[in-house]
Amino acid sequence: MIGSRGTGPACLKYLLILPVIFLLLFLSSSSRSGSDAAAKVRERGTLLWGGDAEGGAPYVFPDPKNVDVLIGFEVELAGAIAKVMGVPARFVQNAWDSLIPALERGDFDLVINGIEITPERTAKVLFSRPYYVYTEQLVVRREEDGIRGLADLAGKRVGTLMGAVSQTMLQQAGGVDIRIYSGVVEPYEDLALGRLDAVFLDLPIAAYYARPNPLLKYAGPPAGEGYYGIAIRREDASLKEAVDGAIDRLLRSGELRRIYEKWGLWNEAQEKLFHPDRSPGAGASGRDARDAPLVTFFPALLKGAGITVLVSVVSMGLAVALGLLLCLLRHYSGGPLRIAASSYIEIFRGTPLLIQLYLLYYGLPNVGITLSPLLAAFLGLGMNYAAYEAELYRAGIEAIPKGQMEAALSLGMSRRLALRRIVLPQALRVAVPGVTNDFISLFKDSSLVSVIAMVELTKTYNILAATTLRFLELGLVAAFLYFAMSYPLSLMARRLEERLAGRTR
Amino acid sequence: MISVRGLHKSFGKQPLFRGIDLEITKGEVVACIGPSGSGKSTFLRCINGLEPFQQGEIVVGGVELHSLNREKPGRADREAIRKVRLKVGMVFQQFNLFPHMTVLDNIIEAPTRVLRLSRNDATQRAVGLLRRVNLERKIDSHPSELSGGEQQRVAIARALAMKPEAMLFDEPTSSLDPEMVGEVLSVIQGLVEEGMTTLIATHEMDFAREAADRIVVFDQGEIVETGTPEEIFRHPKKDRTLMFLRRVLRRNALPPG
Numbered sequence: 001m002i003g004s005r006g007t008g009p010a011c012l013k014y015l016l017i018l019p020v021i022f023l024l025l026f027l028s029s030s031s032r033s034g035s036d037a038a039a040k041v042r043e044r045g046t047l048l049w050g051g052d053a054e055g056g057a058p059y060v061f062p063d064p065k066n067v068d069v070l071i072g073f074e075v076e077l078a079g080a081i082a083k084v085m086g087v088p089a090r091f092v093q094n095a096w097d098s099l100i101p102a103l104e105r106g107d108f109d110l111v112i113n114g115i116e117i118t119p120e121r122t123a124k125v126l127f128s129r130p131y132y133v134y135t136e137q138l139v140v141r142r143e144e145d146g147i148r149g150l151a152d153l154a155g156k157r158v159g160t161l162m163g164a165v166s167q168t169m170l171q172q173a174g175g176v177d178i179r180i181y182s183g184v185v186e187p188y189e190d191l192a193l194g195r196l197d198a199v200f201l202d203l204p205i206a207a208y209y210a211r212p213n214p215l216l217k218y219a220g221p222p223a224g225e226g227y228y229g230i231a232i233r234r235e236d237a238s239l240k241e242a243v244d245g246a247i248d249r250l251l252r253s254g255e256l257r258r259i260y261e262k263w264g265l266w267n268e269a270q271e272k273l274f275h276p277d278r279s280p281g282a283g284a285s286g287r288d289a290r291d292a293p294l295v296t297f298f299p300a301l302l303k304g305a306g307i308t309v310l311v312s313v314v315s316m317g318l319a320v321a322l323g324l325l326l327c328l329l330r331h332y333s334g335g336p337l338r339i340a341a342s343s344y345i346e347i348f349r350g351t352p353l354l355i356q357l358y359l360l361y362y363g364l365p366n367v368g369i370t371l372s373p374l375l376a377a378f379l380g381l382g383m384n385y386a387a388y389e390a391e392l393y394r395a396g397i398e399a400i401p402k403g404q405m406e407a408a409l410s411l412g413m414s415r416r417l418a419l420r421r422i423v424l425p426q427a428l429r430v431a432v433p434g435v436t437n438d439f440i441s442l443f444k445d446s447s448l449v450s451v452i453a454m455v456e457l458t459k460t461y462n463i464l465a466a467t468t469l470r471f472l473e474l475g476l477v478a479a480f481l482y483f484a485m486s487y488p489l490s491l492m493a494r495r496l497e498e499r500l501a502g503r504t505r
Numbered sequence: 506m507i508s509v510r511g512l513h514k515s516f517g518k519q520p521l522f523r524g525i526d527l528e529i530t531k532g533e534v535v536a537c538i539g540p541s542g543s544g545k546s547t548f549l550r551c552i553n554g555l556e557p558f559q560q561g562e563i564v565v566g567g568v569e570l571h572s573l574n575r576e577k578p579g580r581a582d583r584e585a586i587r588k589v590r591l592k593v594g595m596v597f598q599q600f601n602l603f604p605h606m607t608v609l610d611n612i613i614e615a616p617t618r619v620l621r622l623s624r625n626d627a628t629q630r631a632v633g634l635l636r637r638v639n640l641e642r643k644i645d646s647h648p649s650e651l652s653g654g655e656q657q658r659v660a661i662a663r664a665l666a667m668k669p670e671a672m673l674f675d676e677p678t679s680s681l682d683p684e685m686v687g688e689v690l691s692v693i694q695g696l697v698e699e700g701m702t703t704l705i706a707t708h709e710m711d712f713a714r715e716a717a718d719r720i721v722v723f724d725q726g727e728i729v730e731t732g733t734p735e736e737i738f739r740h741p742k743k744d745r746t747l748m749f750l751r752r753v754l755r756r757n758a759l760p761p762g
Binding site: 408409410413426 | 553554555587590591594595597599601602603604605614615618619620660663664667
């Protein structure tokens with residue numbers, strides 16, 4: 001919240017060097033991992049496997065009866081593979097959409113987390129032989145009759161998971177209003193609330209989250225078919241061999257089938273696991289986004305930037321107005337209103353914005369208030385920043401000598417008139433630098449609204465990067481876009497300050 | 506015109522006034538003198554309703570301020586205070602001009618918004634007053650562009666623009682450079698000669714002696730002595746008056762060299 005004062009042109013030079021340094025660091029750390037990775041794992045004595053336990057059922061998730069213990073079919077699979085290799089397995093938590101970059105960075109040995117084998121990913125990492133044949137399942141609300149399959153989705157709001165094959169399939173279906181989430185719990189929530197018309201996700205996810213929900217039902221048969229594979233760094237061929245061997249043993253011993261049956265995931269399709277070379281011909285994406293020139297992504301990124309600007313400007317407008325009201329109530333009213341304003345300010349400053357956003361968007365529907373993502377974003381950011389603006393105004397008012405109010409009163413002005421005409425105009429001038437600083441902060445904080453299904457610039461970057469795996473280039477472009485917007489903003493803010501300072505002095 | 510009876514005032518548990526009485530008739534000029542912290546400023550501020558008090562009664566031009574004490578004055582109290590403020594103008598030690606407004610806007614702000622004068626009428630009035638304090642040429646300046654003496658003269662014009670029946674001056678020259686004291690005092694002198702009812706707290710003994718009809722000596726929250734300038738400066742009855750006068754007059758009249 002506390003921003004430094006505007007950056008001068010001298011600092012700009014250093015700022016331009018930063019990406020270069022960042023690039024060098026990135027390159028230098030990517031090439032570790034020795035030649036015999038399998039041996040290293042045995043030497044270390046643990047197999048580190050990455051996954052996302054947040055909303056991760058039935059793959060990997062905290063046991064509801066004992067949240068310190070992770071359960072799920074992949075937990076058991078990882079344990080079984082590690083056992084074959086003669087070491088224990090240890091889970092490493094990582095957000096699902098960045099599992100592959102984290103693997104490349106060396107955070108763990110392999111990824112077991114419903115990673116679909118796609119051409120984009122195959123170009124980046126090695127895949128073990130498939131360990132599960134997945135299908136995609138369309139889910140709708142119980143009363144929905146019009147949607148029976150992918151063909152009926154044109155113009156409908158359909159939720160899916162960022163970077164998943166289901167997302168690509170929806171894109172290929174054409175005309176679908178795709179809403180992209182980074183978790184699998186939220187899309188079903190939004191579907192039940194009517195914010196979505198359908199959700200299209202991997203069958204195991206639907207089986208766990210949607211089937212038990214009386215408000216939802218499956219629409220049509222499963223679509224698409226593909227393999228989950230265990231992702232391993234390109235240079236760790238020996239580890240892939242070891243893992244492949246382990247999967248083969250688990251298949252033949254029937255251990256794998258036992259695990260899947262236990263989780264209700266075994267079906268006829270799994271027989272294909274014995275002959276993995278016969279391609280299931282599933283949702284692989286047609287167009288190869290990996291080699292597309294960077295310019296291809298600009299329209300999407302610019303659209304995201306537009307949303308970022310919209311969200312920032314409207315929220316800031318709200319924050320400025322609401323903040324003023326709060327400040328006045330806290331300063332000049334009495335009794336319950338004053339206490340309410342004070343509590344508001346303390347509560348909103350004392351709790352994380354992220355939790356406030358979740359409460360607004362996913363919490364309020366429990367009491368019958370369902371906000372659209374855009375409205376929730378405006379309110380969430382605006383109400384949070386209002387608390388900070390109120391404090392800035394308070395500091396401004398306190399900086400105005402008491403004599404100003406007294407002089408106005410002695411001229412027969414009412415307190416209210418004196419406040420409006422004499423004290424506030426001066427106090428707001430004092431507050432301007434802080435407010436413009438906050439605007440720049442809010443501008444960047446606006447990326448947090450991506451948790452409530454708003455696709456702004458950061459989210460657009462996440463989506464593009466998760467599908468193309470071009471985290472570095474796209475990240476630099478997105479960062480540059482933010483900078484290109486915030487730097488002129490801080491220049492303008494400084495000019496405004498200078499003008500105001502020149503007038504009051 | 507202004508009548509104070511049995512005024513009690515304390516700051517928290519610290520008592521200042523323990524029963525003060527003073528009558529000021531229409532057209533009278535009263536100067537309050539006394540050491541710093543003796544209560545003369547607070548006394549003026551009580552009359553203008555800027556300081557609440559605990560007991561006693563202040564009547565200004567027929568409007569009564571009761572113990573307007575109580576941390577929060579009621580609606581009727583606030584109305585009374587506002588009526589009083591419309592009758593008496595106040596000039597502060599620190600000028601308190603509005604820095605975000607021009608000289609003209611400083612002067613016409615209250616007449617247009619409180620008295621509902623048209624901007625034209627208010628401006629005409631302001632121009633006349635500025636001519637009177639000899640600052641016509643500064644009409645579009647901002648306060649920060651004026652000297653202290655000029656600011657205080659604008660502040661006087663601002664108070665006069667409300668056509669008050671009486672003026673309160675709270676040490677109007679105390680934060681001025683010595684060479685600017687004269688220009689401000691001569692404006693006040695002019696007002697006094699026109700018959701404006703005036704109550705002034707000041708450290709300028711010569712001015713008090715020449716301009717005032719009556720001198721009130723404050724010390725430690727009490728009125729020590731009241732009298733004509735002649736009585737107070739020539740024949741003070743109280744030792745505390747004498748001691749105070751000795752201190753300030755010696756300082757004011759240093760022998761040359």
